[in-house]
Amino acid sequence: MITLGIILLVVGFLLGIHVLWALGIFLLVVGLILALLGAAGRAVFGRRHYW
Secondary structure (H helix, E strand, O other): OHHHHHHHHHHHHHHOOHHHHHHHHHHHHHHHHHHHHHHOOOOEOOEOOOO
């Protein structure tokens, strides 16, 4: 999710498509939150690890 967010950020910035840029930011933030929760040992959506 983090990788997809970064790809959408770059593509949206280079092509000037603001919707892709906004989706990239959203996916990047959600991916980072899920990764941090998983690294802290908390179960995320019933799973101990998030891939």
